[in-house]
Amino acid sequence: CEVQSTANTLTCHSEILEQPWLKKKDITVNCIPSNSRKKRQLLGGQQEQDPNNAEYRQLAEESLSKYLVSSGTTQYHKIIKINKVTTQVVAGSMTRIDxxxxxxxxxxxxxxxxxxxxxxxQSTANTLTCHSEILEQPWLKKKEITVNCIPSNSRKK
Incomplete structure (x- = not known):
């Protein structure tokens, strides 16, 4: 057999899990056309996440609690929207939530x-826009939250 054309080549990725003591072998093969483009990820770069994920809502709630304690306010605030979530692998996991x-x-x-x-x-006229950074290092049993909130109607310079 000879290859007639390289125009229709495939790039394949195989994963083989072998457990001889169980007499078991699983092979998974995924192939895509070689000429298809895929989005590259920057190793260690920020990855956008789904802001509707319950895990990020919980982290936003923890961040809000920390802000309310540190700001000294007596009025409870409620999250009305999670705008953006990114994660990044650092010396642990860094999650940023707006x-x-x-x-x-x-x-x-x-x-x-x-x-x-x-x-x-009470009113959405006095909303705050918050930015939280959560550094998690499970092997150290460490979760560090920094959070800042500013009135939504103020402009960043």
Whole structure:
């Protein structure tokens, strides 16, 4: 057999999992046309994530609690939208979250949590835009959160 043309070549990736003690062998092969373009990822670069993922909502909630405690406010705020999430592999995992919060009719406790369960947003006119960075290093049992919030109607310079 001879190759007649290289115009229709495929690039294949194989994964072979062999467990001889179980007499088991799994082979997975994925092939794509060689001329198809795929998006390259920058190793160690930021990757956009789905802002609707519950994991990122939980991290945004933790960030908001930290902000409410550190800012000294007595009014509980609620997340109304998660705008953007990126993750990056560093010496651990760095998650960056941009989200918008609004004041509610509830008071905040010393842990940044509402003192009532039925908190309602009072107005979206006084929203805050928040940026949070969460560095997680599980092998050190470390989670470091930094968060800053500014009024949404203020301009960055």
């Amino acid at each position: 989200f918008t919060v609004a004041p509610t009719n509830c008071v905040v406790d010393s842990n940044g949590q509402p003192t009532a369960s039925n908190c309602e947003v």
